[in-house]
Amino acid sequence: HLNQAFQALLNGADLVGIHRARYFASSEKQLSLGPGPFVTALESATDKTAELVGKPARAFYQLALADMGLLSDPGSVAMVGDDVLADLGGGAQELGLQRYLVRTGKYRPGDEAKASAPLDGTFDSFAAIVHELCPT
Numbered sequence: 001h002l003n004q005a006f007q008a009l010l011n012g013a014d015l016v017g018i019h020r021a022r023y024f025a026s027s028e029k030q031l032s033l034g035p036g037p038f039v040t041a042l043e044s045a046t047d048k049t050a051e052l053v054g055k056p057a058r059a060f061y062q063l064a065l066a067d068m069g070l071l072s073d074p075g076s077v078a079m080v081g082d083d084v085l086a087d088l089g090g091g092a093q094e095l096g097l098q099r100y101l102v103r104t105g106k107y108r109p110g111d112e113a114k115a116s117a118p119l120d121g122t123f124d125s126f127a128a129i130v131h132e133l134c135p136t
Contacts, residue, residue, distance in 0.1 A: 016050065016051050018035055019054040019056065020040070021035060022037060034086075056090025057091055058091030059091070062091070078098040078129075078133060079097045080129055082106050083106060089115070093116070093117055102129060103123065
Protein backbone atom coordinates (compact mmCIF):
# COMPACT_ATOMS: atom_id res chain seq x y z
CA HIS A 1 0.00 0.00 0.00
CA LEU A 2 2.89 2.35 0.69
CA ASN A 3 4.11 1.95 -2.88
CA GLN A 4 0.60 2.69 -4.20
CA ALA A 5 0.63 5.93 -2.20
CA PHE A 6 4.08 6.70 -3.59
CA GLN A 7 2.85 6.19 -7.16
CA ALA A 8 -0.21 8.36 -6.56
CA LEU A 9 1.97 11.16 -5.21
CA LEU A 10 4.28 10.91 -8.22
CA ASN A 11 1.17 11.28 -10.39
CA GLY A 12 0.18 14.54 -8.71
CA ALA A 13 -1.80 13.56 -5.62
CA ASP A 14 -1.46 15.73 -2.52
CA LEU A 15 0.08 14.23 0.60
CA VAL A 16 -2.25 14.57 3.58
CA GLY A 17 -1.33 13.06 6.93
CA ILE A 18 -3.40 12.65 10.09
CA HIS A 19 -0.34 13.31 12.28
CA ARG A 20 3.34 12.50 12.75
CA ALA A 21 3.18 10.23 15.78
CA ARG A 22 6.02 7.75 15.53
CA TYR A 23 4.22 4.92 17.29
CA PHE A 24 1.10 4.02 19.22
CA ALA A 25 0.22 1.48 21.90
CA SER A 26 -2.17 -1.27 20.89
CA SER A 27 -4.87 -2.56 23.22
CA GLU A 28 -2.35 -5.26 24.21
CA LYS A 29 0.11 -2.48 25.24
CA GLN A 30 2.44 -3.38 22.37
CA LEU A 31 4.03 -0.50 20.48
CA SER A 32 3.40 -0.34 16.74
CA LEU A 33 4.49 2.12 14.07
CA GLY A 34 2.23 5.13 13.80
CA PRO A 35 1.61 7.24 10.69
CA GLY A 36 4.64 9.49 11.23
CA PRO A 37 7.31 7.20 9.76
CA PHE A 38 5.15 6.56 6.69
CA VAL A 39 4.41 10.26 6.16
CA THR A 40 8.13 11.02 6.51
CA ALA A 41 9.09 8.26 4.08
CA LEU A 42 6.63 9.53 1.47
CA GLU A 43 7.82 13.11 1.93
CA SER A 44 11.41 12.03 1.48
CA ALA A 45 10.71 9.89 -1.57
CA THR A 46 8.58 12.49 -3.37
CA ASP A 47 10.01 15.84 -2.19
CA LYS A 48 6.48 16.79 -1.11
CA THR A 49 5.51 18.21 2.26
CA ALA A 50 2.50 16.66 3.95
CA GLU A 51 -0.45 18.77 4.99
CA LEU A 52 -1.16 17.60 8.54
CA VAL A 53 -4.78 17.71 9.61
CA GLY A 54 -4.54 16.30 13.15
CA LYS A 55 -2.38 16.70 16.22
CA PRO A 56 -0.04 18.49 16.66
CA ALA A 57 -1.05 20.89 13.87
CA ARG A 58 -1.99 24.34 15.12
CA ALA A 59 -5.10 24.38 12.90
CA PHE A 60 -6.36 21.20 14.60
CA TYR A 61 -6.30 22.86 18.03
CA GLN A 62 -7.68 26.15 16.67
CA LEU A 63 -10.70 24.33 15.23
CA ALA A 64 -11.33 22.58 18.54
CA LEU A 65 -10.97 25.81 20.52
CA ALA A 66 -13.28 27.66 18.13
CA ASP A 67 -15.86 24.88 18.38
CA MET A 68 -15.81 25.24 22.19
CA GLY A 69 -15.93 29.06 21.99
CA LEU A 70 -12.51 29.29 23.63
CA LEU A 71 -10.31 30.50 20.78
CA SER A 72 -9.72 33.77 22.64
CA ASP A 73 -8.78 31.96 25.86
CA PRO A 74 -6.66 28.88 24.98
CA GLY A 75 -4.89 29.00 28.35
CA SER A 76 -8.12 27.88 29.99
CA VAL A 77 -7.94 24.56 28.11
CA ALA A 78 -5.92 21.55 29.24
CA MET A 79 -4.52 19.02 26.78
CA VAL A 80 -3.73 15.63 28.29
CA GLY A 81 -1.67 13.15 26.33
CA ASP A 82 0.76 10.26 26.48
CA ASP A 83 2.95 11.61 23.65
CA VAL A 84 4.89 14.75 24.51
CA LEU A 85 5.51 15.59 20.84
CA ALA A 86 2.35 14.49 19.02
CA ASP A 87 -0.14 15.40 21.76
CA LEU A 88 1.52 18.23 23.69
CA GLY A 89 3.83 19.85 21.16
CA GLY A 90 3.13 21.90 18.06
CA GLY A 91 -0.15 23.76 18.18
CA ALA A 92 -0.94 22.89 21.80
CA GLN A 93 2.28 24.57 22.87
CA GLU A 94 2.12 27.44 20.35
CA LEU A 95 -1.42 28.39 21.38
CA GLY A 96 -0.64 28.28 25.09
CA LEU A 97 -2.84 25.37 26.16
CA GLN A 98 -2.09 23.81 29.52
CA ARG A 99 -0.17 20.61 28.72
CA TYR A 100 -0.19 17.52 30.92
CA LEU A 101 1.70 14.32 30.22
CA VAL A 102 0.22 11.08 31.48
CA ARG A 103 2.47 8.05 32.07
CA THR A 104 0.11 5.58 30.41
CA GLY A 105 -0.41 4.20 26.91
CA LYS A 106 2.69 4.73 24.82
CA TYR A 107 4.55 6.82 27.40
CA ARG A 108 8.21 5.79 27.72
CA PRO A 109 10.48 6.73 30.65
CA GLY A 110 12.32 9.93 29.82
CA ASP A 111 9.66 11.30 27.45
CA GLU A 112 9.40 14.44 29.59
CA ALA A 113 12.87 15.47 28.41
CA LYS A 114 11.62 15.60 24.79
CA ALA A 115 9.39 18.61 25.50
CA SER A 116 10.79 21.81 23.98
CA ALA A 117 9.06 23.87 26.70
CA PRO A 118 8.16 22.94 30.28
CA LEU A 119 4.98 20.93 30.74
CA ASP A 120 2.34 21.98 33.25
CA GLY A 121 2.53 18.59 34.91
CA THR A 122 3.24 14.89 34.58
CA PHE A 123 0.98 12.30 36.21
CA ASP A 124 0.73 8.53 36.52
CA SER A 125 -2.89 8.38 35.38
CA PHE A 126 -5.65 10.43 33.79
CA ALA A 127 -7.58 10.20 37.08
CA ALA A 128 -4.66 11.83 38.92
CA ILE A 129 -4.75 14.78 36.51
CA VAL A 130 -8.51 15.17 36.93
CA HIS A 131 -8.12 15.04 40.72
CA GLU A 132 -5.43 17.74 40.57
CA LEU A 133 -7.35 20.04 38.23
CA CYS A 134 -10.83 19.43 39.67
CA PRO A 135 -10.49 18.75 43.40
CA THR A 136 -13.72 17.86 45.13
